[in-house]
Amino acid sequence: MKKNVTRRQVLFTGAAAAVGSFSAQLGHSETPKHSHPHKSFKEKNKPNNSNSEFSYYSRYRPSFGGPPDSEEYLGKLVPGFRKSGLGAVPFEAPDLDKLPWKMVNGTKEFELRCTPVRREFLPEQYMNVWGFNDSMPGPTIEAVQGDRIRIIVHNELPEPTSVHWHGLELPVEFDGVPGITQHLIPPGKTKVYEYDLHQTGTFFYHSHVAMQEAFGMVGFFIVHPRVAYDPPVDRDFGLIFQNFFIPPNSNTADSMRMDWNWHTINGRSGPYTTPMVCKHGERIRIRLLDFSPMQHHPIHFHGHTFWLTGTEGGRIPTSAWIPRNTTLVGVAMAQDFEFVAFNPGDWIFHCHMVHHMMNHMVPQVGPHIRREQDVANYLDSLPNRPLAESVLEKPAFKVPGYPQKMQSMSMNQEALRKINGKRESRGMRKKWHMGVKGLMTVLRVLPDELYHRVMHSDENIAPGEIFEAIAKGKFSTDSS
Structure with a gap:
């Protein structure tokens, strides 16, 4: 220690360090602890080739990584291709829109309408439910930690309603609980909710009238940190799982029933769920919300091991992350899954409860x-x-x-065109849709050149062409 440093300077330096530490926490970036604290991801383990961030883990082939207490283990802290220190990658919820906003005197202002919805669960299978802005689930509200937001809620339903902001810590008068914190919003009337966002994570909004919740009224509320968490992800997907009972020969959900025969992901039943598509080697986050009335979901992902990195309460400290390929998500719970997409192919992501892997389970x-x-x-x-x-x-x-055997629902050529005509499903096996029902969707991990063909080119791709190319190893990576 230098002899000429005064006590005042020492105290000042300590206070500044404390403020800096607090600012880093509020500054929205979680820096993982390293066994070598002065070395970065790249410096700590020099890569063997240009495609490896860590010496013991490959993002392009099966790799155990280092021992279980290491950062390399099963790709735990292996970063994506995006650099650290940037803002969050845009959130994607297949088959759902984002709620637009405008800046009004320094406040992000959103308009949310509570509406009846006619939702196409399967091609030509339209069901009567309720939601927001003519969508079920509602559009995603996306904001950034530190934002002040104003949400103007218009009730266009035939009965009173309210909106709760699930997981957000806000002034009590905006919590949205009928009687406890506010009067119900009458039909045709409006209520304004306004508050600051100090948290980050996977939150959601929903009606706080029980039968309206069972009728579908929910939507994502994603709050990003101003600086993306480390290790950075390249893609950020969101899925909302729901169940409904719709009697035979009816198209209107019965919210009073306690059994369920229709299952949706972001308002679609498999195989009408739009596949998630990423590039080989990217780090992926999938946020899953269970908004079923009373059904838990053991979620299973094929071909990869993921890490549980967050809940509806926010980011989990890295020391508490858990590796899984199946995890139980309960009602009104959210879980964030992160993994390195090392394994190219079309991988199913689904609930493992058998009656949740089917559509319209009813007596003959x-x-x-x-x-x-x-x-x-x-x-x-x-x-x-x-x-x-x-x-x-x-x-x-x-x-x-x-x-x-489940008796397959017949689909005409127009229905099959709706399923196979999506850009995201181009080149999948000809009969892929036969194995995707109910709470099932697909994550496609595509090498660069195949990703470009599927997602950006307009060339004709024959059914099964992309799958066969991957299965026969007809692709290259930067590590080849």
Whole structure:
């Protein structure tokens, strides 16, 4: 220590350091702790080639990385291609729009309308639900930590409503709970919510009238840090899982029921869910919100191991991150998944509850193969099995429990065009949609040249062409 440093200087320096530490926390960037605190990601482990950020982990092929307590383990802190110190990457919620805003006297002002919605769950299968701005789920509200926001809520429903800002710490008068903090907003009336955002994370807004929640009224509310968290991600996706009961021969959800036969991701049922598409080697974040009325979801991702890095409460400290490929997400909970997309291909991302991997699970309606007979009479008791009409009899019916295969819903050519005509699904296997139902979607990890063909070119791509190129290794990476 220098002899001529005064006590005043020492105190001043300490205070400045404390302020700097607090500013860094409020400045919205989480810097992971390193075993070598004076070395950066690149300096700590010199890469073996230009495509590797860490010496023991490859972003382009299966790699265990270092030991479980290392930063390289399963790609835990391996950064994306984006540089540190930048703003957040734009948020993407497939099949949903973002809510526009305008700056009014230093405040970001949004207009949110509570509306009935006619949502196309599957091609030509339109269902009556409720949402916001003619969308179910509603459009994403996207803001930045430190913003002051004003949300003007217009009630265009036939009954009173309110809006709650789930997970946000705000003045009590804007919490949106009927009776407790505000009067309900009558039909045709407006309420203004205005507050500052000091948090960051995956939040959401929804009606605080129970049956309206079950009828679909929810939307993402994403608050980004001003400086993106380390390690930086290249893509930031969002998925909202919901369940509805819609009786046979009806297209209106029944919010009073306690069982569910339609399942949606961002308002679409698989295979009408739009695939998420990324480049081989990128670091990806997927934010998942379970807004089912009363159903939890064990979420499984194929081909990769992800790290749980956040919840509806905000960012999790890196020391508490958990590696998973299946994780349970409960009602009104959000979880952020991060991983390096090292494994090229079309990978399914889905709920693992079997009845959530199907569409329109209802008893048979209309003529049966055995007229006037309930299938329950013979499934478990072959001697009592009624005779089937001879033209429909199959030897397989002598096997207890047959048939168990989900009876596929028929789709005409126009419906198939809607599914396969999306840019995001170009080049997938010809019958890919047969294995994607209910709470199922796909993450496509595409090498650079194939990503460009799918997402940016207008050339004709035959069904299965991209899949076959990946399966046969007909692509290159920067590490080749």
